Amino acid sequence: MIRLIGYFFGIGTTLALIVAAGVAIYISHLAKDLPDYEVLAKYEPPVTTRIHASDGSLMAEYARERRLYLPIQAVPDRVKAAFLSAEDKNFYNHPGIDVTGLGRAIIVNLQNFGSGRRQVGASTITQQVAKNFLLTSDQTYERKIKEMILAFRIEQAYSKDRILELYLNEIFFGFGAYGVAGAALTYFDKSVNELTVAEAAYLASLPKGPNNYHPFKHAD
Structure with a gap:
């Protein structure tokens, strides 16, 4: 035996x-x-061109992507907290991959298998930076593995604050707004520093699907 x-x-x-x-x-x-992640060090996104009158008042804006680049030091803690809560609660603790979140997502997706429900993702903010800057959005296992490898490398090369800065300035919020500063102006006509907790929470919900929270089509 x-x-x-x-x-x-x-x-x-x-x-x-x-x-x-x-x-x-x-x-x-x-x-x-894999693409070269070192290009992130030279990140210069397209920003909004603003024309002012001699008295300083804003006359016009021109942009394909309405974006105002905002250093991470200028983002209020409550706005950072809103995005971390919505996207990656363990951001400052994981090495690029959230193993706990990944395991939880696998369990939920197995439970929902065949139910027609949308699969739950477990991408960290670092993984989203890797995808948005260096990869495509193809829904394949190969792309996901590349995203994870790049996330580990990005974490080793850049600080957490730098990674969060890249994320907050690049993501799309709907209505032609890119980056949290552009989104604050587009949706609330405010600077990021003026956002309330509720407004910051609303913006943090948008990146996963701006059309799901369209202020006119889905006002309720």
């Missing part, structure tokens, strides 16, 4: 090693073709 158990244990161990080796080779292959 003991000999039989040892036999099956040996087979299981061998199969596990073969699978692990296959996964390692596959990941190594994907890692060879």
Whole structure:
């Protein structure tokens, strides 16, 4: 009996090693073709051109992407907290991948399998930076693995505040607004510093799907 158990244990161990080796080779292959994450250090997004009169009053704005770049030091803590709460509660603690959140998402998706419900994602803010700046939005496992590898590398190269700054200035909020400063002006005609907790919470809900919270189509 003991000999039989040892036999099956040996087979299981061998199969596990073969699978692990296959996964390692596959990941190594994907890692060879990854884009250069160092371009994030030279990030210069398109911003709104503003024309002022001689008295300083705003006359006109021109932009394909309505964006005002905002350093992370200028973003109020309540606005940062709103986005972290909505997108990545463990942002300042994980190494690029939130293992706890990923496990929770897998369990929820297995429970909802076949129900027609939309799958729950577990992308961290760092992963979203990797996707938005360096990858496509293709819904494939290959893209997801590349996103995770890049997230680890980005975390090693940049501070958490820099990563959050990139995220808050790049994301799309609907109505042609990009970045949290542009969104604050577009939706509330306010600077980021003037946003209330409720307004900050509303903006934080938009990146996942701006049309889901359209202020005119879905006012309720």
